[in-house]
Amino acid sequence: MKAAKTGEFEIIDRIITEINKVKPGEWNTLISGIGDDAALIKTRSRYQVATTDCLIENVHFEKNFLDWTALGWKALAINLSDIAAMGGTPKYALVSLALPPDTDVENVVKLYRGMLELAKDTGTVIAGGNISRASEIGIHTTIVGEVPARSKVLLRSKAKKGDLIAVTGRLGAAAGGLKTLVHSLHPSRNDAEALIKAFWYPQPRIEVGKVLVKSGIRCGMDISDGLVADLGHILEMSNVGATIEAERIPVHPSVAVLGFDGLELALAGGEDYELLFTGKMEAIEKVAAEACCPVTIIGEITRGKGKLEILDIKGNIMPIENGGWRHF
Amino acid sequence: MKAAKTGEFEIIDRIITEINKVKPGEWNTLISGIGDDAALIKTRSRYQVATTDCLIENVHFEKNFLDWTALGWKALAINLSDIAAMGGTPKYALVSLALPPDTDVENVVKLYRGMLELAKDTGTVIAGGNISRASEIGIHTTIVGEVPARSKVLLRSKAKKGDLIAVTGRLGAAAGGLKTLVHSLHPSRNDAEALIKAFWYPQPRIEVGKVLVKSGIRCGMDISDGLVADLGHILEMSNVGATIEAERIPVHPSVAVLGFDGLELALAGGEDYELLFTGKMEAIEKVAAEACCPVTIIGEITRGKGKLEILDIKGNIMPIENGGWRHF
Numbered sequence: 033m034k035a036a037k038t039g040e041f042e043i044i045d046r047i048i049t050e051i052n053k054v055k056p057g058e059w060n061t062l063i064s065g066i067g068d069d070a071a072l073i074k075t076r077s078r079y080q081v082a083t084t085d086c087l088i089e090n091v092h093f094e095k096n097f098l099d100w101t102a103l104g105w106k107a108l109a110i111n112l113s114d115i116a117a118m119g120g121t122p123k124y125a126l127v128s129l130a131l132p133p134d135t136d137v138e139n140v141v142k143l144y145r146g147m148l149e150l151a152k153d154t155g156t157v158i159a160g161g162n163i164s165r166a167s168e169i170g171i172h173t174t175i176v177g178e179v180p181a182r183s184k185v186l187l188r189s190k191a192k193k194g195d196l197i198a199v200t201g202r203l204g205a206a207a208g209g210l211k212t213l214v215h216s217l218h219p220s221r222n223d224a225e226a227l228i229k230a231f232w233y234p235q236p237r238i239e240v241g242k243v244l245v246k247s248g249i250r251c252g253m254d255i256s257d258g259l260v261a262d263l264g265h266i267l268e269m270s271n272v273g274a275t276i277e278a279e280r281i282p283v284h285p286s287v288a289v290l291g292f293d294g295l296e297l298a299l300a301g302g303e304d305y306e307l308l309f310t311g312k313m314e315a316i317e318k319v320a321a322e323a324c325c326p327v328t329i330i331g332e333i334t335r336g337k338g339k340l341e342i343l344d345i346k347g348n349i350m351p352i353e354n355g356g357w358r359h360f
Numbered sequence: 361m362k363a364a365k366t367g368e369f370e371i372i373d374r375i376i377t378e379i380n381k382v383k384p385g386e387w388n389t390l391i392s393g394i395g396d397d398a399a400l401i402k403t404r405s406r407y408q409v410a411t412t413d414c415l416i417e418n419v420h421f422e423k424n425f426l427d428w429t430a431l432g433w434k435a436l437a438i439n440l441s442d443i444a445a446m447g448g449t450p451k452y453a454l455v456s457l458a459l460p461p462d463t464d465v466e467n468v469v470k471l472y473r474g475m476l477e478l479a480k481d482t483g484t485v486i487a488g489g490n491i492s493r494a495s496e497i498g499i500h501t502t503i504v505g506e507v508p509a510r511s512k513v514l515l516r517s518k519a520k521k522g523d524l525i526a527v528t529g530r531l532g533a534a535a536g537g538l539k540t541l542v543h544s545l546h547p548s549r550n551d552a553e554a555l556i557k558a559f560w561y562p563q564p565r566i567e568v569g570k571v572l573v574k575s576g577i578r579c580g581m582d583i584s585d586g587l588v589a590d591l592g593h594i595l596e597m598s599n600v601g602a603t604i605e606a607e608r609i610p611v612h613p614s615v616a617v618l619g620f621d622g623l624e625l626a627l628a629g630g631e632d633y634e635l636l637f638t639g640k641m642e643a644i645e646k647v648a649a650e651a652c653c654p655v656t657i658i659g660e661i662t663r664g665k666g667k668l669e670i671l672d673i674k675g676n677i678m679p680i681e682n683g684g685w686r687h688f
Binding site (some may be wrong): 064097120161179 | 387391392395396397398399400401402403405406407408409411412413414415418419420441443446448452454455456487488489490492493494495496498500502503504507510513514515516518519545581582597609615646
């Protein structure tokens with residue numbers, strides 16, 4: 033049944049049904065959810081972190097490889113990643129859906145199933161939302177979370193000369209997955225599947241974000257636009273430079289198997305949603321010991337605002353051709 | 361300069377400049393705003409209200425009568441109205457912009473000026489946001505606010521048989537304004553201007569919402585889809601019916617001057633963003649004495665879930681032809 037025939041209120045009823053199926057215990061903070069002018073939520077946060085991000089058709093995905101369940105997961109994941117990148121704990125989410133009138137209502141249900149799976153995993157309450165007609169699909173999600181204290185937070189402005197630079201996980205996989213989808217490459221091979229999964233089902237590093245703060249790290253962000261572009265934000269906001277050793281960058285192993293340039297995808301591909309952070313060796317070692325994922329030191333913070341040097345295996349400076357994802 | 365040429369980060373810089381120009385004192389709750397992964401906000405709320413809504417090109421407005429400053433005001437206003445409809449106080453907003461690459465950056469600045477004017481008036485902090493490319497304009501805004509206690513809130517489910525039904529302000533003006541814009545009717549006449557202003561610059565009834573709660577009203581919502589559709593939500597959620605006397609409905613005087621059917625626009629036009637509420641005569645009299653706008657009793661809550669009767673001046677039941685705004 034198409035949205036245009038079903039109407040807004042039947043779609044909302046279907047969404048409420050899905051929510052009621054999975055509603056975990058921690059959702060008791062939600063006093064009044066979908067159905068009123070605004071959601072009513074009980075909170076004890078003194079310091080909140082709040083973020084919004086979107087996924088839009090033909091910008092972030094294409095209809096010919098669209099997976100609605102994955103889209104729901106990813107729409108929430110990219111925002112949870114921003115909460116993780118502050119060292120925060122997610123509390124509740126609001127979802128503003130823009131949908132073409134010919135959208136199948138079963139697909140909206142799938143979208144919510146994907147979203148609710150990750151919401152459950154992360155203790156995030158889906159508190160409310162809105163649905164509007166549009167000519168293209170747009171999923172705009174907002175998440176409110178909390179941090180334990182004003183100073184116990186990861187900011188882009190806190191990198192200091194001499195800090196080491198580290199990343200979680202493996203890079204380049206999401207960009208490889210997008211290429212695999214766009215060009216319909218070997219979709220049955222394990223490596224291709226791993227990359228597609230990295231593109232559609234990023235794992236927001238919420239627990240690692242908290243470990244970072246606990247370990248004394250104060251500078252961090254998530255990698256959404258690619259390592260070069262995102263590290264650039266830290267350098268600008270912290271008034272520092274950086275040197276990266278290319279061969280240390282932990283490229284996802286499946287990227288090379290598919291024949292892609294792993295370093296290029298890691299540097300400029302984007303959408304990995306891993307954490308990029310800086311700090312002293314001692315703090316990073318603490319993180320590595322406690323984190324549930326690989327933690328790799330890739331370089332060092334230097335003098336010189338915004339100056340980024342990437343060194344090859346011989347210590348020569350490599351040209352930076354691609355500055356990362358451009359939104360326009 | 362077009363967004364495609366300027367790039368995301370220069371647009372964000374322009375937005376930050378606009379924000380810094382008007383930043384009032386109460387924004388000291390914003391510890392870290394635009395520029396990091398998420399906004400960091402200090403809060404003391406125990407009970408929060410949170411809502412999201414959007415304005416989309418060709419759905420809520422058309423490019424040929426688009427006023428960017430007004431669009432910014434309205435994008436915030438429609439969400440503030442939802443906070444008002446809960447009896448809440450707005451605290452902070454996040455803005456997710458979807459913009460075509462050929463959007464003039466000066467228009468984005470105008471959008472923020474309109475938004476910031478209302479933000480200042482209402483003490484709302486613009487805490488953060490996101491910008492993405494899209495093929496059509498979409499402004500998705502989320503607002504987090506607070507209510508003083510769990511029970512001091514306006515819900516759609518609290519209407520009781522015997523309650524009187526009242527509305528704030530005058531109805532039908534926004535729908536009349538939209539018709540005036542779409543058909544380019546007499547744009548220089550005072551009445552046309554009044555209607556266009558009602559369409560573009562709705563005044564969220566935040567102060568009145570608080571007066572309602574203080575006066576003991578517990579059932580209320582804002583009129584966004586038209587009186588019939590919105591009252592229908594109260595009737596469904598409260599398990600009651602209603603009788604409305606048509607001639608009591610406060611139709612905006614300019615609607616008739618322009619030659620529109622005032623009653624139809626008031627009943628089904630939508631976008632008035634006035635408050636619709638139910639309660640005892642004594643509480644409504646208190647509200648009328650304290651509110652800064654007209655308060656009009658238009659009918660009564662009856663038995664019979666969802667049953668709405670509109671009576672003409674002779675007491676005859678009028679047919680309800682148009683159920684209000686459909687989102688699909």
